[in-house]
Amino acid sequence: MERHTAKTFCRNCSAHCAMEVDVVDGRLAGARPDGTLSPYGAYLCPKGRASVDFHNGAEGRLLASLKRTGEGGYAPIDSHTAMAEIADRLAAIVAAHGPRAVAVYHGTGAYRSVLGNIMERAWVAQLGTPNFFSTMTIDQSGKWVSAARVGIMASGKHAIRDADLAVLSGGNPVVTHQGAPYAVAESGAPGRSFERLKERGGKVVLIDPRRTETARYADLHIQPRPGQDAAIFAAVAHVMLRDGTWDSGFVSRHCNGLEDLRAAVAPFTPEVAAARADVPVEQIETLARWLGEAKRPVVGSGTGPSMADHSNLAETMIDVVGLLAGGYRRAGDLVRNPGTLKPKVVREMALAPSRSFEKAPFCLSEPVGPLMHELPTALIPREIIADHPDHIRALVVFGGDPLMALGDPGVAKPAFEALDLLVSLDCRMTETGKLADYVVAASQPFERHELTFAADALYPEPFAQYSPPLVAKPGDVVDDWEFFWSVAARMGLDLTFKYWGYGLDYGSIPGGLPLSCEERPEPEALCRFLCSDGAVTFDELAANPGGVRPQRDPVHVLSAPEGWDQRLDLCPSDMAAELAVVAKEAPDPAPFRLTCRRVLHALNGAFRESRGNRKRHPVNHAYMAPADMADLGLEDGCEVAIVSTHGAIRAFVKGEDRLRRGVVSMTHMFGTLDGTGDPRGEGGSNVGRLTSLSEHVQPINFMPRFSAVPVEIRKV
Numbered sequence: 001m002e003r004h005t006a007k008t009f010c011r012n013c014s015a016h017c018a019m020e021v022d023v024v025d026g027r028l029a030g031a032r033p034d035g036t037l038s039p040y041g042a043y044l045c046p047k048g049r050a051s052v053d054f055h056n057g058a059e060g061r062l063l064a065s066l067k068r069t070g071e072g073g074y075a076p077i078d079s080h081t082a083m084a085e086i087a088d089r090l091a092a093i094v095a096a097h098g099p100r101a102v103a104v105y106h107g108t109g110a111y112r113s114v115l116g117n118i119m120e121r122a123w124v125a126q127l128g129t130p131n132f133f134s135t136m137t138i139d140q141s142g143k144w145v146s147a148a149r150v151g152i153m154a155s156g157k158h159a160i161r162d163a164d165l166a167v168l169s170g171g172n173p174v175v176t177h178q179g180a181p182y183a184v185a186e187s188g189a190p191g192r193s194f195e196r197l198k199e200r201g202g203k204v205v206l207i208d209p210r211r212t213e214t215a216r217y218a219d220l221h222i223q224p225r226p227g228q229d230a231a232i233f234a235a236v237a238h239v240m241l242r243d244g245t246w247d248s249g250f251v252s253r254h255c256n257g258l259e260d261l262r263a264a265v266a267p268f269t270p271e272v273a274a275a276r277a278d279v280p281v282e283q284i285e286t287l288a289r290w291l292g293e294a295k296r297p298v299v300g301s302g303t304g305p306s307m308a309d310h311s312n313l314a315e316t317m318i319d320v321v322g323l324l325a326g327g328y329r330r331a332g333d334l335v336r337n338p339g340t341l342k343p344k345v346v347r348e349m350a351l352a353p354s355r356s357f358e359k360a361p362f363c364l365s366e367p368v369g370p371l372m373h374e375l376p377t378a379l380i381p382r383e384i385i386a387d388h389p390d391h392i393r394a395l396v397v398f399g400g401d402p403l404m405a406l407g408d409p410g411v412a413k414p415a416f417e418a419l420d421l422l423v424s425l426d427c428r429m430t431e432t433g434k435l436a437d438y439v440v441a442a443s444q445p446f447e448r449h450e451l452t453f454a455a456d457a458l459y460p461e462p463f464a465q466y467s468p469p470l471v472a473k474p475g476d477v478v479d480d481w482e483f484f485w486s487v488a489a490r491m492g493l494d495l496t497f498k499y500w501g502y503g504l505d506y507g508s509i510p511g512g513l514p515l516s517c518e519e520r521p522e523p524e525a526l527c528r529f530l531c532s533d534g535a536v537t538f539d540e541l542a543a544n545p546g547g548v549r550p551q552r553d554p555v556h557v558l559s560a561p562e563g564w565d566q567r568l569d570l571c572p573s574d575m576a577a578e579l580a581v582v583a584k585e586a587p588d589p590a591p592f593r594l595t596c597r598r599v600l601h602a603l604n605g606a607f608r609e610s611r612g613n614r615k616r617h618p619v620n621h622a623y624m625a626p627a628d629m630a631d632l633g634l635e636d637g638c639e640v641a642i643v644s645t646h647g648a649i650r651a652f653v654k655g656e657d658r659l660r661r662g663v664v665s666m667t668h669m670f671g672t673l674d675g676t677g678d679p680r681g682e683g684g685s686n687v688g689r690l691t692s693l694s695e696h697v698q699p700i701n702f703m704p705r706f707s708a709v710p711v712e713i714r715k716v
């Protein structure tokens with residue numbers, strides 16, 4: 001028996017927790033957290049452990065690629081043959097209809113794949129299609145809308161390690177590990193980041209209809225009716241402006257629109273917001289007072305406000321409150337992590353609103369342009385069926401299950417069926433894969449060369465790690481990067497491999513490593529290239545498998561360049577107009593609102609079938625407040641129909657005294673796309689059937705309503 005231990009890192013989420021794995025006879029045999037150098041200390045969550053089982057073949061991992069047969073079934077196909085056939089079909093589509101006929105959907109799994117992620121963008125840029133879609137626009141792109149119309153404070157928010165007040169609305173990082181820059185927590189060991197903040201005398205405020213696992217750290221937990229974040233944060237702004245507690249130095253240096261904002265939030269007295277949200281007025285007053293008093297506040301949100309009613313407005317108001325409080329680093333402040341693979345210079349300067357969504361390239365079905373160089377995912381079905389010569393005819397799905405993620409299968413599925421070519425690049429069969437012409441079997445992280453690229457700027461302290469493959473690839477699986485390179489090479493597209501980062505237009509990034517169509521790139525060389533401007537060299541990383549903490553002098557925020565005159569807009573006109581609509585809106589009469597939530601042992605659709613998850617969540621429970629259940633004559637395990645204006649599902653209820661009344665809390669990505677609806681038989685109920693891709697979608701990003709969905713509950 002050959003046995004050894006190797007150091008590596010988990011790639012499930014951007015925490016990239018450092019870990020040690022045992023390899024026995026070429027198979028992964030166990031995993032432990034490695035706290036030796038990790039900026040998070042020793043930490044590993046259940047998904048980190050589940051990924052070891054998944055590598056070893058649990059949960060129906062795909063070991064061969066598949067091609068659809070005439071009879072509607074699948075036959076195995078050699079992966080290289082599959083990639084060649086896909087390239088030929090794409091080339092024919094492009095020759096006949098132009099590059100815009102091709103689209104990609106970049107799912108959550110794609111973020112796990114560093115080289116794949118970049119090669120995908122290189123391919124899309126070279127192909128010249130604007131049709132880049134990702135989960136981000138059906139996740140929290142309200143934050144992108146806000147950035148595009150308010151602008152961006154380039155110095156970034158205070159690090160949690162420096163903050164004295166953390167305000168988080170609608171996120172549960174203790175379960176999801178979703179932290180900075182948007183939510184307020186560190187993504188690795190999130191609980192510890194709150195503990196430390198409180199040990200320093202800092203305070204935590206949480207706004208969530210559910211008393212979540214994160215709420216145990218809250219000094220103030222506001223438990224509102226869902227869907228009221230815009231009103232709550234407008235009222236906080238109202239109080240700060242009323243009491244003169246906003247950070248006037250910061251605001252006058254960087255922001256326009258203060259007087260317009262004052263007028264826009266005038267109707268949102270704390271009494272009005274408290275009544276709408278059904279919370280005590282004092283809680284809103286307290287939050288505003290603490291924000292006024294704090295020296296280094298940070299304000300952020302998770303998916304709750306991004307998925308509920310008026311999500312773009314809610315996210316904009318949350319950002320506006322963060323700006324009024326001056327929750328951003330200033331010239332002279334310490335930059336704890338300037339980045340290791342690509343160190344950055346950080347300046348206290350405002351970047352004016354881009355309003356990119358008002359500029360070309362526009363969608364065909366709606367006059368809307370990109371956010372962060374991506375088009376809105378909720379429009380994919382409309383862009384497929386658009387009566388326009390440029391409509392989407394081929395879709396490559398990279399590490400995602402868009403049909404489950406979009407919801408509204410009655411609309412989305414027929415559109416996907418109308419495609420000439422649908423490809424799923426995934427390590428398992430998904431609901432979208434079941435409709436695909438080809439399912440290409442992808443490798444898993446511990447079988448690939450990878451760098452801590454996605455975490456580089458997110459770690460609380462500088463740190464980087466490189467991991468070569470620890471085990472051989474099983475069966476006939478391919479690395480994601482190889483898929484994109486092979487398809488490009490066969491299509492005759494010369495790619496350039498670049499260090500890409502969010503917000504950058506791939507094509508406009510200067511330099512890069514030119515790749516040839518003839519010579520397969522070496523993944524190690526690609527990783528080496530990504531380290532070329534690093535504070536550590538690739539050789540140092542390769543020699544230190546446990547990672548490296550670069551030693552360098554402390555870095556501080558610099559002032560804006562001489563003559564810099566860009567400013568942020570505290571009151572964009574579309575924000576003010578929507579706020580006026582909300583001020584007049586009558587409350588929805590539906591007795592319950594369905595809210596989003598996530599479970600610890602699964603990662604959206606991935607690891608849903610893991611042992612840990614299935615033990616805890618054999619079905620997708622509909623959690624309700626026990627008092628609401630008593631009113632409806634329901635007990636734990638009763639089957640109910642949950643009915644929205646758009647659809648109905650059945651589920652089993654479970655009492656949860658953490659929930660406020662009037663809320664039904666459920667997880668997404670359970671069950672099948674459009675099965676029988678049996679909540680027991682198909683792996684749980686699919687809440688996507690309750691949501692619509694045409695009603696109650698937001699302006700600009702077309703974000704559907706995935707939370708605060710008005711529903712009725714009926715006993716079956």
Ligand SMILES: Nc1nc2c(c(=O)[nH]1)N[C@H]1C(S)=C(S)[C@@H](COP(=O)(O)OP(=O)(O)OC[C@H]3O[C@@H](n4cnc5c(=O)[nH]c(N)nc54)[C@H](O)[C@@H]3O)O[C@H]1N2
Pocket residue numbers: 013047108139169170171172173175176177178207208209210212225226227228229301302303304305308595596597598599600601602603604665707708
């Ligand atoms: N274990 C695990 N981790 C994950 C995932 C997973 O599936 N499992 N998914 C990953 C992904 S893709 C994402 S995007 C992140 C998401 O990370 P989070 O945003 O932390 O996700 P949730 O746990 O769904 O937290 C959303 C919270 O918002 C609350 N909420 C619902 N509606 C409202 C509202 O209208 N207002 C307010 N204020 N709160 C509301 C819900 O009660 C819930 O507690 O997690 C990532 N990490």
Ligand SMILES: Nc1nc2c(c(=O)[nH]1)N[C@H]1C(S)=C(S)[C@@H](COP(=O)(O)OP(=O)(O)OC[C@H]3O[C@@H](n4cnc5c(=O)[nH]c(N)nc54)[C@H](O)[C@@H]3O)O[C@H]1N2
Pocket residue numbers: 106107108109110112113135136138139140303307398399400401402404405406407425426427428430442443444445480596597603604605606667668669687688691706
């Ligand atoms: N109703 C409702 N709908 C929602 C949400 C909600 O809260 N409520 N949340 C939304 C959000 S925030 C998100 S992010 C989306 C999630 O939507 P998606 O990202 O489309 O769904 P996932 O299930 O995360 O898909 C990830 C896929 O990646 C695969 N994968 C894992 N590792 C690899 C790899 O290394 N390579 C490749 N090629 N594939 C890999 C997994 O097997 C899995 O099938 O859903 C959205 N939809």
Ligand code: SF4
Pocket residue numbers: 010011012013014015016017043044045046047048049177187188189
């Ligand atoms: S927090 Fe993220 S990176 Fe860390 S073990 Fe869990 S899934 Fe992996």
Ligand SMILES: [Mo]
Pocket residue numbers: 108135139
């Ligand atoms: Mo997400």
